Amino acid sequence: AQKVTQAQTEISVVEKEDVTLDCVYETRDTTYYLFWYKQPPSGELVFLIRRNSFDEQNEISGRYSWNFQKSTSSFNFTITASQVVDSAVYFCALSGVDNQGGKLIFGQGTELSVKP
């Protein structure tokens, strides 16, 4: 069975701090994809990144970076120099290609609060 675990339910930081959101996944598929989505207070899920299981290179996009480690089945997300606008719920998701047809399995989400 596929599963995504985001152990951190809520995180609170002060602006300009760095913060890492953890994501651990389980799958038997050999080919799979991992995603991060942001859900701001407005409610709409915003796509952040998609990474396939054969690409373990870390990725950086501005203040955002992602660390994918197959050895520990983790796909962690770091925000550098956090800002108030980063306050949102962040979801990690898994999609298995072999058997799942592309549907997303979501973690429970981490609510990030960035205070000024």
Place this chain on the structure above:
Amino acid sequence: GAGVSQSPSNKVTEKGKDVELRCDPISGHTALYWYRQSLGQGLEFLIYFQGNSAPDKSGLPSDRFSAERTGGSVSTLTIQRTQQEDSAVYLCASSRGGAADTQYFGPGTRLTVL
């Protein structure tokens, strides 16, 4: 271009009534997904359409739930004889159609069953 749109944005209904929720995917996207977001269950997959293939209905919670997609575009999720536990935000997403292509989400329909 335009994103995924959903209507209505909010729906309040009485227990036992039927409701229809609509989703307009991004133009050209062949795959369409419905998910449900509720406090107790998080984000759950409901149903998936890909082109002209039979839909994957494996996530539908009961036979009161059904969905159709007309002309490979607009989709309607129907909930019959609504129950209070159906109260949730129903999210629609679309993708270009390849396996595990990025899914882009609509703003959702918040359903409240009184």
